[in-house]
Amino acid sequence: MKTWILILFLFMITSCSGSSGSQNLTWYKNATISQISEDPDKPEDFLCISIGISPQVFYLSKKESTYKSLLDKLNQSLKKGKPFSIGIENKTNIIKQINDVK
Structure with a gap:
């Protein structure tokens, strides 16, 4: 009986954790970047990213595995005004994903 309870418990944990990825994100569609700067509190860990005309500040982790590709898209938006879905x-207010606008 304990084995079945353990299997059921593990199944519940893995099924719940797999679905939380995109549901844990708030999306800003057609957003453009107005400023990129070092985080004054933790410059070795984060960049501050301002989105929009009335800027809202979010963070990009320098330790994120996708840091370079995310930063490239953010720079395209800043320099060329290209909109993205962020x-x-x-x-946490950390940028996790950036998609092209379709």
């Missing part, structure tokens, strides 16, 4: 992780 996924911000809830409760």
Whole structure:
């Protein structure tokens, strides 16, 4: 009986954790970047990213595995005014995903 409870428990944990990825993001569609700067509190870890005319500030982690590709898209938006859909992780304000606007 304990084995079945353990299997059921592990199944529940893995099924719940797999679905939280995109649901944990707030999306800013057709957003353009107005400023990119070092985070004054943790410059070795984060960049501050301002989105929009009335800027809202979010963060890009320099330790993120996709840091270079995300930064490239952010620079395209800043320099060329290219809009993107930007996924911000809830409760952390860290940019996790950037998609092209279709």
